[in-house]
Amino acid sequence: MTAPSPRRRAFSALPLAAACALLAACGNALETDQPAVPATPTDPGFEMTIAPPSSSVTDVPDPDRISPEAATALCDTIRADLDSWRDQGSIIARVSFNGAVHNWAVRNGGLNDAVVRDRSVVDTATTAQCPDVRDQALEVLDVPDLAAALAGF
Numbered sequence: 001m002t003a004p005s006p007r008r009r010a011f012s013a014l015p016l017a018a019a020c021a022l023l024a025a026c027g028n029a030l031e032t033d034q035p036a037v038p039a040t041p042t043d044p045g046f047e048m049t050i051a052p053p054s055s056s057v058t059d060v061p062d063p064d065r066i067s068p069e070a071a072t073a074l075c076d077t078i079r080a081d082l083d084s085w086r087d088q089g090s091i092i093a094r095v096s097f098n099g100a101v102h103n104w105a106v107r108n109g110g111l112n113d114a115v116v117r118d119r120s121v122v123d124t125a126t127t128a129q130c131p132d133v134r135d136q137a138l139e140v141l142d143v144p145d146l147a148a149a150l151a152g153f
Contacts, residue, residue, distance in 0.1 A: 066125045070108040074122070075130035077104045078137050090142035094149045097141055101150060119147035 066074075077100050085093035101122060105111040114121055123146045126134035134146065143149045 066108075066111060066114060066121055068129065070104075070111060071125035071129040073108055074101070074104050074125055075133050078126065079130070079133045082133070082136050082140060085137075085140045090140065094141050094143070094151070097137070097146075097149050098151055115150070119150045120145070122146045122150065 078097075081096060081100055085096055088096060101115065102112065105115055111121075123134070126137070126146060137146060138144070141149045
């Protein structure tokens with residue numbers, strides 16, 4: 001067996017030297033004369049006050065109710081997609097419709113729960129806000145009602 005060349009020995013020692021230098025540089029980082037600072041304040045004069053919730057309940061969307069604004073947003077979403085659904089054909093359009101309803105439900109206060117419990121809320125909302133758009137969607141999706149086109153809810 002031949003002895004390793006000086007160059008090979010130098011490269012073998014390089015990682016060891018780097019590790020030693022790193023340990024030496026970090027060795028004193030934890031050793032300090034300063035006391036540790038607690039994660040929570042310990043000053044007896046520290047006081048924290050949390051304001052009670054406002055009396056207005058209308059600030060929080062009701063996930064069980066589709067507001068007229070949310071219904072209008074659903075109509076706008078469906079209206080915007082009708083032409084592309086016509087080009088896709090009814091089967092692929094139903095998949096796109098599902099995605100559109102999921103997206104709309106998330107963007108409007110988490111209405112997914114309301115749709116899961118009763119898929120007909122989509123029909124109720126569109127009948128009230130945009131019956132013409134609903135009729136076009138029924139024709140394009142080739143379904144008797146929009147609830148029938150929903151899968152995964």
